[in-house]
Amino acid sequence: MKPSSGKHLIKLCINNEDYEIEVEDNLTLLDLLRDRLLLTGTKYGCGEGECGACTVLVDGVPVNSCMILAVKVDGCNVLTVEGLSQDGQLHPLQRAFIDVGALQCGYCTPGMLMSAYALLQKNPNPTHEEIKEAMSGNLCRCTGYQNIFKAIEQAARAIKKYKEE
């Protein structure tokens, strides 16, 4: 952590809510979310962009929020795990993770969900190999990944079915 040399006023939209916040120039997006806004669904795992536990979407793109400074997301749209479910309804990915047992301790789950969400936005019908590849930046020490793949496949089918109806 490098000492801060000053503060900046940034405007951003997090989970469909607008924020105007004064941040130090050394504050990461992860710390902004967790320490300032108490959005602790996004997890600290390694602080070096290796584990994916802090994955959030910035303008639709999955990023490790520990590796990006808060000042860099000025004017951006940020989606965190807290913004996945809407009107009290779980997102199909959340539903599928629950139903097929794609989680155990749950600590990597928010990051997994955000990477999976980004994948399905870009590629609504991913193959098994595409899922494996897309999730390779998110470490899980509990599940062995197998059920995570299954959950993403199930969610993709559910979303497709929903769109067809």
Add this chain to the structure above:
Amino acid sequence: MDIIIDNLPSENIPTPKQTVLTPSKNQEGDDLDNRLFTVVGESVPMVDAVEKVTGKAKYSTDIALPNMLCGKVLRSPYSHARIKNIDTSAAEKLPGVAAVVTWSDSSGIPFSSSQYHDQYILAKDKVRFVGDEVAAVAAVDEQTAIEALELIKVDYEILPAVYDIDSALAEDAPIIHEDLDNNVRHNLEYERGDIESAWKHCVAVVEETVCTSRQHPAYIEPQSAVVDIDTDGRIEVWASSQIPAGEIRKKIALIVGVPLDDVRVHQTFVGGAFGGKVWQHIVPLTALLAKKANQAVRLTYNRREDLTCTPTRLNMRMRLKMGADAEGNILAKETEIVADNGAYCINSPVVVDTAATRIESLYRFKNISTKAKLVYTNTVPTGTFRGFGNPQGTFMVESVMDKLAEKLGIDPSEIRKINGVKPGDVSAHGWEIKSCELEQCIDKAVEASNWKEVKRDAQYGHGIGMACCIHVNGNRSVSPAWDGANASVKITEGGQAIVSCADGDIGQGASTTYAQIVADVLNIPLEKIRVVRVDTDNVGLGFGAFASRVTYLAGNAVKAAALIAKQKLFDHAALMAGDKQDQNMYLSDGHVKNFAGWSKPIGKVAEDYAYSHSGVPLYGNGYFTPPNVVMADFKTKYGNISSTYSFACHVAEVEVDLETGKIRIDNYVAVHDSGKLINPMLAEGQVVGGVVQGVGYSIFEDYYFDREGVILNNSFLDYKLPTSVDIPNITTIFADSNEPTGPMGAKGIAEITIVPVAAAIGNALYDALGKRVTTMPFTPERVLAAIKNKNDEVKND
């Protein structure tokens, strides 16, 4: 007046009305074990899954209190040095610093989870590994805390150091703990039968030396703790502990120097543990900071810190000689183990004992000679990790078992069946084998893996291998004082069942297991059940979640508690109905009913019960004491330490890239005997997760130190965990099995899943190459060396 006492939560009562389940029969002659379960046996989702997928679950890293300080630790940059002086005065004066602590701020008492109390919370006069804790600070923010660390002046006298067991055992090696004359902390030595004469009857004798690697639990939630001090000076802790109501409380009290009653622990959600959150140095250290600051403190290790200074699995060098008669009956087993302890003991003496003894109860060994020693090195301490020494011991025995089978011309699956323990056996260590479907596990693994066809058709570079194992369901030897588990089930006016057990969920799904058991006993839907997280002010004593003890011991306790709650519901309903015969009451659709047509919702009965007991709620307090267990003999390790045992057989099929030495696992079959399953989906999740951790252990994970003892791979970039693209196709199968003393027939599953993995992959690798890779992990370099060796042999022939 005894009614009032009888209904208080379990912690407060000396009541005789609690119930012990005996193996043959439950109280009230309940036929629970024989009826068709409605919820137990179903793959229901985890009861806390919604909290986890919405980000609402609060882990230790997420706990935030008003005015909470930030903690930081000053660590030794040297692997071995004497501390001549620590000057904290400048750090203490830095604005924003609330507390600086060193050894003298603690009780000063050395501690350990083993019998060898060799560690202080902060270094007293010596540091023994790079990362050893020297001092800690609490400040208003992270930046100030880091600046304060830089102001602490430590005067070190650097000492020579050793980083491997051979250097540590050398005659002129520097002594790491000066109460010893050398670096050997622990010796284990025992014999069974008559090994000298047994060798004479062997027609085949084989020998091998294997080396296992260091593995870090690498939970994704790093070590973290929050501690507050209340107005009475009591220490209140939030930690993702595996042992919230167990040893951690005692250690906090001991280290901070306060009475045990002054420590209250809340178990947060646990973001992965795997044994790595049994002993948590960080928890008493945070307590020490908070106590001195008299203010809330959060201390979270960053990942590099976590990998540098928290305990790993023990690496061991193990020599095994085994001999058998012509039919494949193993007659003699001689073992020598040297284990690398790292700088402090923590739990490692017991881990070495386990590596030596556990697998000796998998087969019908009669003549055994075992020697093991635990050696200090100037490296990160070792400790508990899923399997607790059993993966190491199993790698050794199962590697040599294949060698023996080959020499005798017997199929690896057959030699294991010939020697495997069977129900009713008493093993060489006095272990009483009850339910045991080892043979079924082997048969199912052979079938599911196409064992015979793959073996017949395999080309050079392609192979298949097998390994079996045994594991405990709790361990009586944890404490001389007692063993078992307890739980309480409270019925609310709304008809909910609130379940509380000191052996809390560590992410593996214990809460779900408890809820399913209660749902079946009370015949109410899962939605009506809440399993509360552990708060030591409100639960009984409990050792915690380790030794695969939760499903069997705590599951039985929860069942006992629910049965008592049910009986109380029946007794009170009988009073309400004016019917003296409680036997004719039954539970259905959330109602207590009798056959005369009387019916009331469970909540109404519970409410009426409370009204007639001055508000005391309807509680069932139950406990379970495992039958037939004894403390293992301290020296010889003889004694039945677990009421029942779990078994498994794994088969790996591998493809080796002969150019690069890279291993690809094509198929993996894991067959387990875990009794009847409470939740097949969660059980399968344990298996797949354990196998993948085992794949990491076998192929990727190890520690590398430079000449100064600095860890070279203390990040997830360099310490490689299996990712989504590294995992094999895993087939999970469960043997038809029933453990009559288990809750609804169940046995444990968590740890055993990782135990045979390295051995199965190692044996497959041998099958592929005709050359054994005896050192873990099986890196491309080692595999290529084996290929080269083989090629040289072929040329020389």
